[in-house]
Amino acid sequence: MVRQELRKLATYLFFLAILIIPMLGFRSTSFESQRAFKTLAVFSAILVLNFVVKAFRRGRNTVRAKEKSWVERAGERINQVPRIYTIGGLILLALTFPLIANNYMIDVGITCLIYISLGLGLNIVVGLCGLLDLGYIAFYAVGAYTYSLLNLSLGLSFWAALPIGIILGMICGCIIGYPTLKMRGDYLAIVTLGFGEIVRLVLNNWDSLTAGPNGLFGMKRPALYFPDFTEGGLTWTTYYLKSLPALYYLILIIVIFTIIGVRRLDNSRIGRAWIAIREDETAAELSGVPTIWIKLLAYALGAAFASVAGAFFAAKLSYTNPNFFLFMESCIVLCIVVLGGVGSIPGIIVAGFILIAVPEVFRGLENYRMLAFGAIMTTMMVLKPEGLIPASRRRREIHGSDRHKQEAFDTSEH
Amino acid sequence: MSTKPILELTDIHTYYDNIHALKGISLSIPEGDIACLIGANGAGKSTTLLTISGVQPSEKGEIRFKGEPIQQLRPEQVAEKGVAQAPEGRQIFPRMSTLENLEMGAFLRKDKAAIAEDLEWVFGLFPVLKERTGQLGGTLSGGEQQMLAIGRSLMSRPSLLLLDEPSLGLAPKLVERIFETIFEINKSGTTIFLVEQNAHMALSISATGHVMETGRIVLTDKASALLENDQVRKAYLGE
Numbered sequence: 169m170v171r172q173e174l175r176k177l178a179t180y181l182f183f184l185a186i187l188i189i190p191m192l193g194f195r196s197t198s199f200e201s202q203r204a205f206k207t208l209a210v211f212s213a214i215l216v217l218n219f220v221v222k223a224f225r226r227g228r229n230t231v232r233a234k235e236k237s238w239v240e241r242a243g244e245r246i247n248q249v250p251r252i253y254t255i256g257g258l259i260l261l262a263l264t265f266p267l268i269a270n271n272y273m274i275d276v277g278i279t280c281l282i283y284i285s286l287g288l289g290l291n292i293v294v295g296l297c298g299l300l301d302l303g304y305i306a307f308y309a310v311g312a313y314t315y316s317l318l319n320l321s322l323g324l325s326f327w328a329a330l331p332i333g334i335i336l337g338m339i340c341g342c343i344i345g346y347p348t349l350k351m352r353g354d355y356l357a358i359v360t361l362g363f364g365e366i367v368r369l370v371l372n373n374w375d376s377l378t379a380g381p382n383g384l385f386g387m388k389r390p391a392l393y394f395p396d397f398t399e400g401g402l403t404w405t406t407y408y409l410k411s412l413p414a415l416y417y418l419i420l421i422i423v424i425f426t427i428i429g430v431r432r433l434d435n436s437r438i439g440r441a442w443i444a445i446r447e448d449e450t451a452a453e454l455s456g457v458p459t460i461w462i463k464l465l466a467y468a469l470g471a472a473f474a475s476v477a478g479a480f481f482a483a484k485l486s487y488t489n490p491n492f493f494l495f496m497e498s499c500i501v502l503c504i505v506v507l508g509g510v511g512s513i514p515g516i517i518v519a520g521f522i523l524i525a526v527p528e529v530f531r532g533l534e535n536y537r538m539l540a541f542g543a544i545m546t547t548m549m550v551l552k553p554e555g556l557i558p559a560s561r562r563r564r565e566i567h568g569s570d571r572h573k574q575e576a577f578d579t580s581e582h
Numbered sequence: 583m584s585t586k587p588i589l590e591l592t593d594i595h596t597y598y599d600n601i602h603a604l605k606g607i608s609l610s611i612p613e614g615d616i617a618c619l620i621g622a623n624g625a626g627k628s629t630t631l632l633t634i635s636g637v638q639p640s641e642k643g644e645i646r647f648k649g650e651p652i653q654q655l656r657p658e659q660v661a662e663k664g665v666a667q668a669p670e671g672r673q674i675f676p677r678m679s680t681l682e683n684l685e686m687g688a689f690l691r692k693d694k695a696a697i698a699e700d701l702e703w704v705f706g707l708f709p710v711l712k713e714r715t716g717q718l719g720g721t722l723s724g725g726e727q728q729m730l731a732i733g734r735s736l737m738s739r740p741s742l743l744l745l746d747e748p749s750l751g752l753a754p755k756l757v758e759r760i761f762e763t764i765f766e767i768n769k770s771g772t773t774i775f776l777v778e779q780n781a782h783m784a785l786s787i788s789a790t791g792h793v794m795e796t797g798r799i800v801l802t803d804k805a806s807a808l809l810e811n812d813q814v815r816k817a818y819l820g821e
Contacts, residue, residue: 437689444686447675453637454669456661456690456738 173222177215184211210536214543221547262420266413274412276528278484281419282477284520285426287504288513289473292430294502295511295559296439297466298446300357302498303344303364307337307471309371309493311478316384316488317377326390326483330476337475338468340367345467349460352449364498371490383489390418390483415484422480426473427513433469434513442466500524507548509555518556587646588613588742588773589634594643594653596626596633603629604640605797611742611775611790616768618776618784618805620818621794627777628670630794631744634775635667636660647742662690666740670747670777672727674734676720680711683719683730687737697737704733707763725756732763742773749780761787781818785809793818 266274286308293301314333318324324332344363348356371378378384393404409415433439441462444452453459482488504523508515523541530540548556587610596604603626611617619627632638634645636657645653652660666687675683684704688697705712708729714722719730728748735743748764749757757780765787768774778784785791791808793801801814808814 440682440686441689443678444675444689447677448673450637451669451673451675452686453657454635454661454667455686455734456658457686458656458658460656 173219180215206536210539210543213540217543217547221551259424263417266416271412274416276525278412278416278419280521280524281416281423282481283501283504283524284517285419285423285477286474286501287508287516287520288423288426288430289470289477290501291505291511291513291516292433292442292473293466293470294505296434296442296446297463298442299348299463299466300353300360301467301470302357302361302495302502303367304360304470304474304501305493305495305497306344306364306367307340307474308478308481308497309367309490310337310340310471311475311480312482312488312492313371313378313384313478314475315479316387316482319387319483320384325388326479330479333475333479334472337471337478341467341469341471342464345464349463361495361498364493364495368490368493371493378490381490383487384482385487387483387486387488389415389486390480419480419484422476426476427517429473430513434511438462438465503545507545507555509558511559512555512557515555515557515559522556586613587611588648589775590644590646591630591634592644592646594630594633594640594645596629596638596640598629598638603797604633606643607797607799609792609799609802611773613773614768614771615789616764616774616776616787617790617792618778618788619792619794620778620781620784620814622818623779624796625794626797627794628746631667631746631775631777634660634744635665658690661738664738664741665744666735666738666742667744668731668735668746668748671750672724672731674719674722674727674730676718678719679716680719680722680730681715683734684711684737687734688739690738696739700737700739704736707736707766708733725752725760728752728760729763732760732767736767736772740772742775743767745774745776747777747779749778749783757783781814782809 265277269277286304289307290301290304293299293304311333314336315326315329318329318332319326344360348359351359372381374380389408389410391409392407394407396403396405409418441452441457444455444457445459445462449459481492500523504516504519507523508517508519526544527538527541552558589611591607591609594604594607595602607626607630609617609619619630621627629638633640634652636652636655636659640653643653644651647660647663647665650663652663652665655663675686678686684701685697688700691697710726711729711733714726719727722730728750732745732748735745745764748760752760761783764774764776768787776784776788785805785808788805791803791805792799793808793814801808801811803811809819
């Protein structure tokens, strides 16, 4: 056993050496011992983690095969507390966060919340309807640019531009949805990937409209309006949400509305139809699900949520450029959905925080922080393939199926 | 029982890209009957059913359901007219519970009381399903999945039920059970069009039978006559 593990370690080290050469450069004149040390540290951390995981799993398999992991026990403990307390506690925590945090932390918090609402939107397309979308960030870009252009050219306020952005996002969702109605799996992934890049390249090259790679700037922030009776008649005082805490509360409200919306969709007739399409499209058609409309609706609604997040993003920064909407962003949003547990709303919220906040924690590792990020993702997928907080449906599928099969076998009369 | 036909196919041609799968199918099914379509693998039996329900639309020809042409309709519109299909290979929703699967069958209906009534009826036909309401469809045994597929298609309260190979991969004893239930469903007033490789079983409960070979119907007769037919006996009954 030990010899086997050692042989594996040697193989890993061999590949590590190959990988490290291009990372450090072939010419060793500028060799920096510190950089090499950091790379080695990250890699050895991964290897050590790997062994810890293995030892942990072996111990668990032999001695306490039936016992639940601490994550599950913690989950059960939380479930015992009445729902209203946990949700109320979380909302209270979210509300008081800006009072105790500094500006940097609030900024990271805002980014987390933006990605959570993106994750929730993508969850409709990927998690519920089962359509793999690798160009989701394009709809985020549509929302951001719609607000920017409407505000800069027509002077429309954030609230007036928001519905227009949502409608445009939904139209874009249908534009990508319609030609891909007959596609599944890999082909769909390729087309959506292409669509995401097309949107970015159009934004990058349409100089006269989007100012190309320079981006657009000078958009007004979202505003609140208060009635004012001082000068005889009724006037409105405009209060622009410029400070970070104010923007934080705005995105928090957007996220809460998104959660409510997605939850209601999830439990509705339409949600049921989405799941049916994901499970078996032919059977869904035969049950009378109008698959064309229901699939387009998934794209359109997913895009609408992304568009809202995009408009907020542009308004918050008061700046936008095409490089905010790289393929990498689509990947991160997809990672949030997968890591959290496909189809699970609490999972996506937790994963959003982990995936956005953790790379911030690793900033000390500089260029290697994405490496650490990758290591965490890989470990997660090995340990909990169904995600952090799996939707009950999915947990049963991955872990519970053996037990059910056994039951089915025991009581089967045939 | 033979009254006016509930379903009429006239010269139906269906293609899968370049493959000419159905080469001019014509048949009619009288209301209230059980009719069956038998034939070898790849003869186009499943395609016939998928063409009727609109999943694999025909290029040419006419399909009339209760006298109304339906060949141009989308699958959900055909389902709305009262045609339900239990697809081949137990295509249930694996990650939905038994109850959710059955509820999906009633997707187009809004009359909750009647749905509950039909649910009880399905549980009466397949008592095993009642014991499995909370279990995921994918974890049911083969026979249970087949029952669930039939039960789901019944939940739309169809006037015509299309069954694709209900005996596929099941133990002989279970096949008998399924066919008894099919007979029972028919007695409650549902016309049934059955596609089967198990020709003996299918013919023994049907009123009429159609024999299919490479995209064409080569023989149509009373089921009892087909059971006696030398050609059929040799090719499909293994005698």
